[in-house]
Amino acid sequence: MFSQTTEYALRAMALLAYYPGELVPTPSIASETKVPTTYLAKVLQMLSSANLISGKRGVGGGYRLTKPPEQISLLEVIDAVAPIRRINVCPLGLTDHGSNLCPLHRRMDQAAKMMIEHFSGVMLADLIGQKEGSRPLCDKVKAAKLTVSVKK
């Protein structure tokens, strides 16, 4: 349902959320998220174009979030790479239908609405703030070493 690009974008953003304000080098993002380097470069470019991250080139460079992880929803990340679109008018252009959708497109629009509601309420901070259970991108050893605190 979600593209590889969406999955990778969410992983990259979850990783950056562990280090708010810090520039994380691209090779580190690639190894932590297990995303191929060239693919990651494209994903980071899309996230940067959507102003969710900003980058700095050269030695000591990398990427960081432009806002605190408490203020970035999963929907914003998804929309930066593969937007979830509501269906407002008949996709076939039937003028009779207009915004009075047929049962097929009404069902598809309901699905889009559900997804928007599902992902707009979850912030990056919600993903990484949990103390118990699995943590995004981290095995237990790495999770134990993480000292990043997330505002609740």
Add this chain to the structure above:
Amino acid sequence: MFSQTTEYALRAMALLAYYPGELVPTPSIASETKVPTTYLAKVLQMLSSANLISGKRGVGGGYRLTKPPEQISLLEVIDAVAPIRRINVCPLGLTDHGSNLCPLHRRMDQAAKMMIEHFSGVMLADLIGQKEGSRPLCDKVKAAKLTVSVKK
């Protein structure tokens, strides 16, 4: 969220649902669904591979549903071209996580579950059986001429 292929597959199946048991010529499917012919051929091939439709070549040929429209859910159609997959194990292969998903992948899996539930309960017959309002693929003039009866 849904690919062009998924949209086109749903349109083609909705059209065939108006004519259960009848072979509908491919050019008619193309014009009624407003799907480009070469793209449609690929979509029909996928639906045929999933045994949702069967085709007959040559004069008088075309495609028809393999089951009554009351027995084909929208989920089956979607799964034939771009399956909605649950996330059962950590996509990063973190052995610590296994089936104990992190909050990111748990949310993504919940979304997949919601979509499966949403589309598994709607049959093709539900789309075209409605007497009032917009009907899939049809403007008012065409809808008035349709004599196909759908079992309720």
